[in-house]
Amino acid sequence: xxxxxxxxxxxxxxxxxxxxxxxxxxxxxxxxxxxxxxxxxxxxxxxxxxxxxxxxxxxxxxxxxxxxxxxxxxxxxxxxxxxxxxxxxxxxxxxxxxxxxxxxxxxxxxxxxxxxxxxxxxxxxxxxxxxxxxxxxxxxxxxxxxxxxxxxxxxxxxxxxxxxxxxxxxxxxxxxxxxxxxxxxxxxxxxxxxxxxxxxxxxxxxxxxxxxxxxxxxxxxxxxxxxxxxxxxxxxxxxxxxxxxxxxxxxxxxxxxxxxxxxxxxxxxxxxxxxxxxxxxxxxxxxxxxxxxxxxxxxxxxxxxxxxxxxxxxxxxxxxxxxxxxxxxxxxxxxxxxxxxxxxxxxxxxxxxxxxxxxxxxxxxxxxxxxxxxxxxxxxxxxxxxxxxxxxxxxxxxxxxxxxxxxxxxxxxxxxxxxxxxxxxxxxxxxxxxxxxxxxxxxxxxxxxxxxxxxxxxxxxxxxxxxxxxxxxxxxxxxxxxxxxxxxxxxxxxxxxxxxxxxxxxxxxxxxxxxxxxxxxx
Numbered sequence: 001x002x003x004x005x006x007x008x009x010x011x012x013x014x015x016x017x018x019x020x021x022x023x024x025x026x027x028x029x030x031x032x033x034x035x036x037x038x039x040x041x042x043x044x045x046x047x048x049x050x051x052x053x054x055x056x057x058x059x060x061x062x063x064x065x066x067x068x069x070x071x072x073x074x075x076x077x078x079x080x081x082x083x084x085x086x087x088x089x090x091x092x093x094x095x096x097x098x099x100x101x102x103x104x105x106x107x108x109x110x111x112x113x114x115x116x117x118x119x120x121x122x123x124x125x126x127x128x129x130x131x132x133x134x135x136x137x138x139x140x141x142x143x144x145x146x147x148x149x150x151x152x153x154x155x156x157x158x159x160x161x162x163x164x165x166x167x168x169x170x171x172x173x174x175x176x177x178x179x180x181x182x183x184x185x186x187x188x189x190x191x192x193x194x195x196x197x198x199x200x201x202x203x204x205x206x207x208x209x210x211x212x213x214x215x216x217x218x219x220x221x222x223x224x225x226x227x228x229x230x231x232x233x234x235x236x237x238x239x240x241x242x243x244x245x246x247x248x249x250x251x252x253x254x255x256x257x258x259x260x261x262x263x264x265x266x267x268x269x270x271x272x273x274x275x276x277x278x279x280x281x282x283x284x285x286x287x288x289x290x291x292x293x294x295x296x297x298x299x300x301x302x303x304x305x306x307x308x309x310x311x312x313x314x315x316x317x318x319x320x321x322x323x324x325x326x327x328x329x330x331x332x333x334x335x336x337x338x339x340x341x342x343x344x345x346x347x348x349x350x351x352x353x354x355x356x357x358x359x360x361x362x363x364x365x366x367x368x369x370x371x372x373x374x375x376x377x378x379x380x381x382x383x384x385x386x387x388x389x390x391x392x393x394x395x396x397x398x399x400x401x402x403x404x405x406x407x408x409x410x411x412x413x414x415x416x417x418x419x420x421x422x423x424x425x426x427x428x429x430x431x432x433x434x435x436x437x438x439x440x441x442x443x444x445x446x447x448x449x450x451x452x453x454x455x456x457x458x459x460x461x462x463x464x465x466x467x468x469x470x471x472x473x474x475x476x477x478x479x480x481x482x483x484x485x486x487x488x489x490x491x492x493x494x495x496x497x498x499x500x501x502x503x504x505x506x507x508x509x510x511x512x513x514x515x516x517x518x519x520x521x522x
Contacts, residue, residue, distance in 0.1 A: 005031070006120040011111070012127045012160070012369035013104070015082050016180035016233070016338075018045040018061075019369040020111070022119055030373055032366065035114050037063045043366060045111065049078040049103045060110045069252035078103045080181045086135025105143055112147065123151040125201060125372045130156045130188065130222055141204055153201035158188040158222040160371035161335055165362045168417075171332040172225070174317075174357075176350060178340025180234045183310070185317045186227035187326060201372075226320035228313050232306070234340040237262060240304045241297070242280065245290045251281040265297045266343045298345045307349055314353060328354055336361045337368070389501065389521065390466055391491075392436040394426040396484065403438055403466045406493050413499065413521075418492035422508075425482035433489055435474040435503065437518055438466040471519040476505055478513075495521060 007025040012018065020033040020043050032043025038061035039045050050064040051057070053076075059067060068077050075097050084100035098106070115121070124147070128136045133156060144152055162173055169192025177184040241258040242249045249255075261278040264270065275291040282288045301307070318328065334350060334357050336342070342361065351359060390403040406419050423433060482488040490506040501518040 004118050004120055006122055008123040008125060008373060009033075009115065009119065009121045010125045010127075010369045010372040011108075012157075012366075012372060013082050013108070014047055014179065014368075015080055015182055016047055018047045018107075018111070019043050019366045020045065020115075021366060021369045021373055023373045025122065030370060033115065033119065035061070035111075035116065037061070038111070038114055040065070043369075047079060047082060047107070049081075049098070049107050050076055051078065051098055051103075051106060052076050053097055058106060058110060060107050083129070083132075083182065085139055086129075086132040086137075101139055104139070108143060121149050123153065124149045125153045125155060127155050127157050127160055127368055127372050130158050130186075130224055131227060137202075137204075144204070152204040154204055155201045155372045156222055157368050158186070159190055160368045160374075161337065161362075162190045162222075163371035163374045165333075165335065165360050165367060165371075167333055167360075172326060172330050174331055174334045174354075175337055176334065176341055176346075177337040178233060178343075178346065179338040180340075182229055182231055182233050183313065183340070184227070184229040185313050187225040187317060187321050187331070188222040189225060190222050225324050225326050226317050228316045228320070230309065230313060232309065234259070234262070234338075236304075237301065237306070237340065237343075240300050241292070244296075244300050245292075246280055246282060249280075250283075251285075254280045261292060262297070262343075263339070265292070265294050266339075268344065270294055294344070301343070301345055307345075310346075310349060311353075328357065331357045333358045333360050335367075387521075388440040388466075390438045390440075391421065391493075392438060392468070393423075396426060406437075407495065409440060413495040414497050415494045418494040418504070421491045421493070422487050423489040423491065425484055425486050425488055428483045429481040430483075430488075431478050431481045433476045433478070435476065435491070435518065437469045437471070437473075437501065439469065439521075440466055469519060474503070474516050474518060476513065478507060 005022065005024045007027075008023050010019075010021045010023075012021075017040075020035075020039075022031045022033050023029070024031075033039070034042050035045070040062045045061040046065040048061065048064040048068070050059040050067040052072075064077065067073065068079075070077070078096050078098055081098075081100040081103040085104050096103075124144070126140060126144075128140070137154060140154065158173070158175060161175065162171060167173060167190070169190055172187065172189045174187045175185065235255070238255045238258040241262060242254045246254065257278055257280060261276065264276060270276075272294045275293045277289050277291055279287045279289050321327070331354075334354060336347065336350070336359065340346065347359070347361065388405055388409045389407045390405050392401050393404050394401050404421070406421070407413075407415070476489065478488060486508075488508045490508065490510070492504040492506075494502050496502055499521050501521055502515060503518055504515045505513045507513060
């Protein structure tokens with residue numbers, strides 16, 4: 001008998017493909033969910049809907065995609081609708097009988113009802129595009145208000161993508177997403193980083209109750225620095241391949257075969273000069289075999305001006321970013337998303353254009369869904385810090401002490417990753433370092449002013465006051481003395497499940513010096 005799994009389901013609705021992943025609450029590993037006649041491969045569902053009027057016949061995913069070239073497809077077949085949900089700018093096709101929001105609704109509900117019964121879903125986590133987040137969120141809230149699941153959480157796509165590849169919070173990342181129908185480039189800054197609250201998923205439903213309108217949690221989305229895009233994608237490359245061999249192509253199946261050879265030629269295992277066979281239909285429904293090499297494949301892309309188009313998009317993206325004081329040197333990574341970004345020629349192009357920045361190529365389809373799971377782990381319960389924690393340091397230039405934040409009010413705990421801090425000697429021949437911790441007041445004080453003899457509160461709060469802990473400070477002794485300005489001590493702070501503030505300390509050569517409990521945060 002097959003064992004039932006209980007945990008979190010992540011659904012990442014994409015323009016071309018939708019990914020469904022599951023994580024059991026007792027396991028850190030994930031499962032890509034397979035659904036007969038809907039998924040085209042484990043966890044991957046073509047984002048397509050076939051809906052007939054007046055028969056009300058509904059198909060989604062793989063089954064819908066098979067109907068793409070049927071009669072009346074301009075009425076009944078729907079795809080590329082995700083980017084139009086919550087988007088008031090782009091025009092909607094008047095031919096399709098369903099609006100984009102109606103397509104999304106039918107797609108999601110059919111998918112939800114088709115999830116295999118062996119998955120007991122305690123939490124559902126969804127992803128949302130950053131540029132239409134508010135409108136898309138509003139649509140999701142209405143869509144899932146009647147879904148029988150205890151918790152529903154929402155994560156913005158860039159943050160989920162960064163977590164899917166383990167980038168640190170606060171990173172500035174560029175994403176190149178080449179899907180089936182569109183190319184999107186953006187530069188975003190992920191929430192969090194040194195001294196700032198880490199991003200958390202936004203709860204829409206908790207313990208079966210709708211909390212989307214009453215929740216006090218701040219929506220912590222990634223910040224868009226610049227973005228650009230175009231309605232060209234992998235399907236156009238398929239068309240170019242077919243047209244190279246068969247001008248005035250009449251058979252839809254040839255596009256599917258072009259996609260297959262495109263995927264094959266995108267593999268790093270394929271040799272550049274070798275020729276590979278593919279069969280296309282020609283006049284009279286006859287099959288004819290053609291040969292295509294990786295070199296020819298790349299020439300087709302170049303001759304159709306795709307690289308020139310990418311150059312233009314990249315120029316616009318970086319110009320807009322410079323207007324917001326962000327340059328290429330500020331980027332922490334470039335993430336390649338979507339099947340088209342896996343084409344070796346595309347990877348070579350971006351590597352040459354931006355050579356100094358780390359280029360990360362995660363699994364092109366499922367990385368966002370897996371990042372969403374990472375933001376909503378089913379095996380951990382988190383709380384929110386009600387006060388900030390800081391360490392007292394010495395400013396040599398101003399010759400005075402100051403407080404440096406470690407964890408800020410509003411961050412979640414237990415902490416996922418330790419906060420790293422490198423200390424320098426504040427005097428010559430220093431061997432002893434004293435670790436003094438402070439916390440912010442639970443309540444901020446408002447300044448009182450007098451107007452016409454009457455006391456009033458100022459509208460702006462005063463800066464939060466930091467109060468030194470009454471706990472005994474930690475003193476760390478080094479083996480060797482250091483001089484002013486020399487890096488000599490590495491500290492790693494974290495808050496554990498018991499709400500204890502712990503610190504591991506190493507010398508500058510990474511020799512472990514010990515771990516110490518600085519005290520309970522409450």
